[in-house]
Amino acid sequence: xxxxxxxxxxxxxxxxxxxxxxxxxxxxxxxxxxxxxxxxxxxxxxxxxxxxxxxxxxxxxxxxxxxxxxxxxxxxxxxxxxxxxxxxxxxxxxxxxxxxxxxxxxxxxxxxxxxxxxxxxxxxxxxxxxxxxxxxxxxxxxxxxxxxxxxxxxxxxxxxxxxxxxxxxxxxxxxxxxxxxxxxxxxxxxxxxxxxxxxxxxxxxxxxxxxxxxxxxxxxxxxxxxxxxxxxxxxxxxxxxxxxxxxxxxxxxxxxxxxxxxxxxxxxxxxxxx
Numbered sequence: 001x002x003x004x005x006x007x008x009x010x011x012x013x014x015x016x017x018x019x020x021x022x023x024x025x026x027x028x029x030x031x032x033x034x035x036x037x038x039x040x041x042x043x044x045x046x047x048x049x050x051x052x053x054x055x056x057x058x059x060x061x062x063x064x065x066x067x068x069x070x071x072x073x074x075x076x077x078x079x080x081x082x083x084x085x086x087x088x089x090x091x092x093x094x095x096x097x098x099x100x101x102x103x104x105x106x107x108x109x110x111x112x113x114x115x116x117x118x119x120x121x122x123x124x125x126x127x128x129x130x131x132x133x134x135x136x137x138x139x140x141x142x143x144x145x146x147x148x149x150x151x152x153x154x155x156x157x158x159x160x161x162x163x164x165x166x167x168x169x170x171x172x173x174x175x176x177x178x179x180x181x182x183x184x185x186x187x188x189x190x191x192x193x194x195x196x197x198x199x200x201x202x203x204x205x206x207x208x209x210x211x212x213x214x215x216x217x218x219x220x221x222x223x224x225x226x227x228x229x230x231x232x233x234x235x236x237x238x239x240x241x242x243x244x245x246x247x248x249x250x251x252x253x254x255x256x257x258x259x260x261x262x263x264x265x266x267x268x269x270x271x272x273x274x
Contacts, residue, residue: 053115053144057081057108059095059122064102072124072156073136074102075187080130083111084119094130115146122154126187133253135159135187158186160194160235165257170231172207172223173264182217182257184235193217194235203229207261223263231259 064074072079077100083091095107124136138154163184170178186192199209199219206227212218221231234256 051115051146052112053146054110055083055091055113055118055120055142055144056110057093057095058106059108060106061097061104063104066104073158073187075126075135076124077128078125078130080123080125081109081111082121082123083113084121085114085116090114090118096128096130100128113144115144118142118144120152120154122156124156133159133161133251135161135253158188158190158192159253160184160192160255161187161253163233163235163255163257165233165259168258169260169262170221171262171264172221174223174225174266177220177222179212180219180221180231180233180259182219182233182235184217184255196236198234198236200232200234201229201261202231203227206263207231209233221259221261223261226263226265228260228262231261233257233259 059072059079061076062072062074066074077097079095081091081093081095082089090113091111093109093111095109098105098107118141119139120142121139122137123130123134125132126135136156136158138156140152140154142152163182165183166181167178170180172178182197184192184194184197194216197211197216197219199211201207201209201221205224206229207224208222209231210220210222212220219231219233234254
């Protein structure tokens with residue numbers, strides 16, 4: 001239940017990419033066991049006194065000839081739909097792109113869920129079987145009501161999969177600093193802003209590295225003593241929230257940029273006046 005409440009507080013808004021996933025709650029009464037239909041599996045919670053409802057899920061895979069960014073990342077070949085009710089996964093569906101060559105196609109399925117508050121997540125993958133690195137995701141709380149139909153839109157948030165730095169070979173002197181700027185990209189090569197970039201030095205006795213408050217894309221490298229080391233900038237995989245899913249369902253990318261740092265000996269000038 002604690003995990004469920006945490007996810008409720010991390011519902012994503014519209015971020016940078018067009019609407020993708022239509023999730024429609026078609027309420028139905030009854031107290032029978034809740035089942036997952038279609039290509040679905042996973043633990044199923046018992047129905048509540050409110051009965052059960054139906055989620056109708058439609059995913060439009062974009063044509064890869066389309067100008068990016070739009071809707072799902074163009075590299076998407078499958079989308080894993082997960083639904084959590086009262087802290088338990090009740091739906092686990094992998095919807096695959098029918099034509100791997102990349103034409104525009106829509107895939108849909110219908111699953112039964114308990115009536116009430118359900119957390120719905122969509123994780124996008126470049127693979128055809130919903131495995132590997134998550135390249136985009138969305139999470140939202142959906143209130144499924146018996147005998148009512150509700151249309152809900154989830155907006156995919158692309159994950160950060162690669163990065164660059166304006167300088168990957170930096171020279172400084174002891175007690176001097178150099179500011180490095182980074183830029184980060186999604187799977188289609190579109191710029192994205194991560195929530196945080198962590199800076200680390202391989203040898204703090206040579207040089208230190210720290211993020212600047214001016215922005216997550218900037219870091220300051222400060223020389224300590226003569227020598228060489230490496231500074232690594234690592235971006236968080238997504239801008240906000242956390243994809244929903246069981247362990248092993250997918251991994252989040254951890255894109256890194258490595259910077260070679262040389263700390264020079266402190267220079268001196270001798271002036272002789274005669």
